[in-house]
């Protein structure tokens with residue numbers, strides 16, 4: 273296994289555990305290249321299932337259970353049993369969206385209530401491996417909470433850069449609870465990330481999704497989903513897009529599994545952005561090949577309030593490989609879809625509801641078959657943003673004496 277520049281025209285390679293976030297030759301993002309497998313897909317599928325009966329920490333983790341496709345060399349991993357997230361069928365929401373076969377993969381049901389844990393278990397394990405003492409990230413809230421938790425487990429200090437007054441207080445509270453140092457930055461997530469990258473403390477190990485090890489962990493969502501579907505890909509996988517790390521990771525998983533013969537057909541990936549923070553959707557519609565940042569991103573789905581997504585080229589590769597596409601939805605559509613997911617007894621945070629909002633739109637426009645098998649990725653738990661819920665029901669909030 274090794275690191276490689278994600279620009280195929282450059283293709284510079286580095287040692288797997290080299291501490292670089294960008295290609296030293298051209299500056300593009302790096303990615304992990306998995307070595308050839310020693311066993312057949314059928315054997316590995318059996319091994320992965322058999323691990324479910326084990327209590328060894330690496331087998332209990334829904335990430336490390338798939339370790340043949342993950343970076344290696346670690347004597348210990350920092351894990352809290354992340355992953356193992358069920359597929360839950362949508363009922364009222366399926367009707368509402370005009371679909372018959374809608375399933376949610378709820379990544380909000382992770383240790384810190386968000387998909388970021390799946391990446392952090394690998395990212396923080398790597399940070400320990402390279403001898404880092406402190407880890408840092410810029411965040412719209414969830415990465416910060418997850419980083420803080422995994423850093424605490426590993427005995428590392430955590431520093432998080434948050435856009436001031438734009439992070440849900442539940443997420444901020446989590447980061448504080450896990451003992452992170454919080455830096456509030458004026459401006460958006462993009463400004464916070466720039467600030468982090470300018471941090472002169474070279475000791476700080478960066479754990480945003482530009483870190484290729486994080487994406488390796490997030491990749492396992494597709495492994496687990498396909499295993500749950502007996503390795504039969506759905507027609508569509510729908511995923512919210514912010515910094516576009518998650519969609520890139522899912523794409524990488526699908527490319528690897530397809531190339532290695534674990535699946536015969538691919539799901540089409542649909543990336544959904546909020547209308548006020550939609551640089552990829554704009555680029556997609558315009559047919560341009562270069563992303564123009566949205567200077568002042570604005571959406572009430574604060575998790576994806578990002579104007580300059582760093583992983584857009586990797587996400588585009590995922591879209592090309594899976595014959596996918598990008599769309600955007602309004603804040604009103606997000607709020608409506610979020611409330612419906614709550615009524616289905618599932619619940620999620622606003623950014624996750626972009627998925628259902630998009631599906632309803634596609635179905636109304638006749639762009640998706642009623643019988644299509646669809647998996648919508650719910651990225652965060654409903655309790656991640658309780659102000660959003662209380663604000664949507666001010667009368668109830670006032671009756672209960674809650675501050676909305």
Ligand code: F0G
Pocket residue numbers: 386410411412413414415416481512513514515516517518519575576621623624651652
């Ligand atoms: N959904 C939720 C709940 C998120 O927190 C994020 C990103 C996304 C979707 C989008 O994922 O960035 O990989 O495209 N949150 C980051 C954070 C930016 O700092 O917590 P992406």
